[in-house]
């Protein structure tokens with residue numbers, strides 16, 4: 001098989017799909033998906049700057065009230081991969097700064113992108129938390145946050 005065709009097939013199989021506003025989805029490292037996608041979806045690495053990922057990976061025993069610690073080898077592999085795929089090159093400089101608590105959901109970008117969601121919607125039982133991306137983004141597990149796959153539960 002020609003190398004280019006093979007690469008395209010591989011990219012398609014990994015779910016590396018569309019680019020929205022230049023924030024193209026990257027195929028997730030399997031260890032990242034397994035270890036960091038068990039309690040919540042494996043958040044797209046581009047949604048936080050490198051500095052935030054570094055702090056999060058350095059504080060896993062005390063991770064938002066839970067112990068998310070990992071063995072040294074997967075911890076390093078995931079930390080390195082997150083550094084390589086972190087955001088931070090966006091056009092709006094203010095959004096390259098680490099958000100409060102290193103939460104995607106507290107960043108300026110997130111708040112602007114979600115300003116049409118009614119304030120009370122975030123607390124609905126089917127949603128519970130803004131961090132629960134998959135409640136509304138039905139294909140979040142596949143790394144797809146496109147508008148056509150959004151359903152806000154009532």
Ligand code: HEC
Pocket residue numbers: 035036037038039040043056057060063064066067068078102103104105106129130131132
């Ligand atoms: C044992 C469960 C658990 C595991 C494993 C886990 N997390 Fe979390 N994570 C949480 C909880 C709980 C929250 C807070 C969710 C909330 O506020 O609703 C959270 C929140 C986050 C947030 C902030 C989300 C926001 O609000 O913007 C990030 C980023 C994050 N986790 C990254 C990771 C990474 C990276 C890993 C893998 C190294 C990981 N998590 C593994 C439980 C976990």
Ligand code: HEC
Pocket residue numbers: 020043044047104105113114116117121122127129130131132133134135136137145146147150152
């Ligand atoms: C309460 C439902 C809800 C939750 C929970 C939610 N979102 Fe959204 N999200 C939306 C809506 C509504 C939009 C706006 C779509 C539009 O522009 O019309 C949106 C837009 C987006 C976009 C831009 C999509 C595009 O193509 O323009 C991204 C990326 C995104 N959300 C990521 C996330 C992430 C990551 C999380 C979890 C940390 C999350 N969202 C949690 C409802 C939600």
